[in-house]
Amino acid sequence: MKIKQLVVAGSLVLMAGGLAACGQAKAQTSKQKTLHLMQDTDLTSLDTSNTATLTQWNVLQQSMEGLYRVNSKNKVVGAMATKVVKPTNNGKTYTFHLRKNAKWNNGDQVTAQDFVTAWRRSVSSTSTSGYSYIYEGIKNATQISAGKKATKTLGVQAVNKTTLKVTLSRAMPYLSKMLTMPAFFPQNHQVVAKYGKNYGTTSTKMAYNGPFTVKGWTGTNDSWNLVKNTYYYDKSAIKLNKMTMQVVKDSTTAHNLFSQGKLDDVTVTGATAQGLQHDKHLKHVSKAGTYYLRLNMAKNHALHNQYLRQALNLVLNKNSLTKKVLSDGSTAAHNYVTPTLVTDPTTGKDFGTETANTARYNVKKAQQLWKKGLKQLGKKSVTLKLVGDDTSVSKTITQFVQAAVEQNLSGAKVTVSSVPEKAESAAVSSGNYDMQYALWLADYADPVSFFDILTKNNPQNYGKYTDSVFNAQITAAHGKNATNTKAYWQNMRTAAQRLNTTAAVVPLYNMTESHLVNSKLTGVVYHSVGENDYTRATFK
Known part of the structure; x- marks a missing residue:
């Protein structure tokens, strides 16, 4: 979903400082008929x-x-x-x-x-x-x-x-x-x-x-x-x-309003979420969204080179990122398509899991690929412009990427540009970047919701990814195999594998929302795909 690139990522806020104990005021009673919610x-x-x-x-x-x-x-x-x-x-x-x-x-x-x-x-x-x-x-x-x-x-x-x-x-x-x-x-x-x-x-x-x-x-x-x-x-x-x-744009404010009984369901992020991982009101909601590095593969950019892209994927310790840096319940991503999106009906397996990239964190292999890529380019060094918005969480992620790349890949320099969302969008749409911290959240429960935006002529293919094998799979899935379940899902699996092989994107972590929820609130439907549905909610 395009808006996730510019809106969701920009809504996450890391807040330093201590956290108050999480309790709720008595204003919320079993007879409550009004639900108090936030938007970020x-x-x-x-x-x-x-x-x-x-x-x-x-x-x-x-x-x-x-x-x-x-x-x-x-x-x-x-x-x-x-x-x-x-x-x-x-x-x-x-x-x-x-x-x-x-x-x-x-x-x-x-x-x-x-x-x-x-x-x-x-x-x-x-x-x-x-x-x-x-x-x-x-x-x-x-x-x-x-x-x-x-x-x-x-x-x-x-x-x-x-x-x-x-x-x-x-x-x-x-x-x-x-x-x-x-x-x-x-x-x-x-x-x-x-x-x-x-x-x-x-x-x-x-x-x-x-x-x-x-x-x-x-x-x-x-x-x-x-x-x-x-x-x-x-x-x-x-x-x-x-x-x-x-x-409510501030995570600490959201937590405080919940503690005071003024909000019944809030989302918290960053340091606030880290400090509440064992709170009795905490609810993790897995969303079919993947945070990733969008790569600019236009011919005049260094990441047009596949070896350099593969090296970037291997040099990042995603488990360390989620467990030590984020520490908010997020999980490492090894696939562009998020687990929990959909079950492959022809195998009975979770699609995001069965097509996950087997190439994992490996600095030595990354260094070999990086060296090979530089040789192909005829260069001894490259400078990569990494773009993100100006929120704290975005800055944390981009600094993590910058450190891992510069410390482990010889001849690599990463310049970080943390700018307001509008400027970030302008940089991406104009191609004035090499990497961008982005998020894609599925519009509907099918892998093609992820894949379509990477096809050659899609207006949201800002990375200029062009691969004949991948495009052929999606074309067949939309065309001759659209009503052939077995062939369609084979197209999906082959497309996923091709993205892994060519390192079309660098997955970072899977989207997880941390909610603080009134213990008396029931009937909310937290969808993995789509918006949360509060319409049938009630209070016990």
């Missing part, structure tokens, strides 16, 4: 066609629904659609029937046109969310995003008020998983027409079809409420009356 970055828009950030998607997860949702058993079930449908036309046509009792919070019925409007806006060449690529595979989406076809040609049609027809250019066996994402949520077409470019800029310039409605967000403030939606079709399943959300 600002809310900038509610319009999924305009922006795509973690805070935005976290808010929309509680207040909106798409055709499908993921239930507490991590199973895709019908939401606005009455059921999960099977495609026809060799996997290229989906016909969805919408619930007739599905309504927006203003009383309007949720219609097929609401999906048509939303998807056309999001796939448009003028969309600024950065997520138009997620629609690739829907008929004409790629051409529309490139400005070569009109949005009305997108393969999505309102057959009638409650029937939506989606036509694909190729079979997409993982489409059902994708449709649970906020990127595919509907937009009330009448509300969009009313507010135009101002749609989603405040909580009042929106309509909500989910369990809660957003109240009190002006577009700039750092706190708002979510109130139970009386028009929600399944309102009897919603036990809370209200959620409050406030932006």
Whole structure:
């Protein structure tokens, strides 16, 4: 997920100093009907066609629904659609029937046109969310995003008020998983027409079809409420009356607010998380995300050389990084695809585990490869520019990498650039870097969610990775093998192995969230893929 590169990594904060004992005030009682939550970055828009950030998607997860949702058993079930449908036309046509009792919070019925409007806006060449690529595979989406076809040609049609027809250019066996994402949520077409470019800029310039409605967000403030939606079709399943959300960027502040009983679920990071690893309220939530070094493999950069890339992967002691430096429950990553993402149905094994790189920390081997790479380049030394954001955790990681490389690889110099997120993004998009501390969090539970952004022509392939074997595997998976389970998963395994062999990225550690949770809070669904779902929560 693109936003993770610039938002999640930037939200982690290392805080020095002592920690107060972690208790909770008596304000939280068994009769509590209001859930108090935090977000660690600002809310900038509610319009999924305009922006795509973690805070935005976290808010929309509680207040909106798409055709499908993921239930507490991590199973895709019908939401606005009455059921999960099977495609026809060799996997290229989906016909969805919408619930007739599905309504927006203003009383309007949720219609097929609401999906048509939303998807056309999001796939448009003028969309600024950065997520138009997620629609690739829907008929004409790629051409529309490139400005070569009109949005009305997108393969999505309102057959009638409650029937939506989606036509694909190729079979997409993982489409059902994708449709649970906020990127595919509907937009009330009448509300969009009313507010135009101002749609989603405040909580009042929106309509909500989910369990809660957003109240009190002006577009700039750092706190708002979510109130139970009386028009929600399944309102009897919603036990809370209200959620409050406030932006808390400081991990120590989050811990203090939790200790005072002012927040019921907070995330803590860095030194704060380190000091709370044995706290009774601590909950580790494994997410299908991998922190890694993005490598610039453009021909005019040193890391175009495969031997140098392989050396970087071997010279970093990732176990030491997670256990001694981070010490927050994170685990070492030996694969670009995170374990816990998905089980390979043809082997019955966890995909991230079965395809893990067997080449592990080995300084001697790294030195040999480094020397070989320099010889190929005809150089005695290289200077690598390592870019990260200006948060403490990013600085800690980049300093760790810098020390390991410079101390162990002869002729290697690493310059670290710790800059605000906007400047970091500019450096990466312009190619003014050699390595970048990044994170990719899966959009949906399939390895191709990771792989797509490394294909040759993907707009998010900022590292300029180009490998004919890898590209051929992904092309086949999207094409001739899309509906052949055995062949598809063989493509996935081969693609993963190719990334390992060519050292396309340097995995660092797997994403783990450290939550402090009110012991009386129950019913929260902490998804490995996607946003945490608080809509069915209650207090014991």
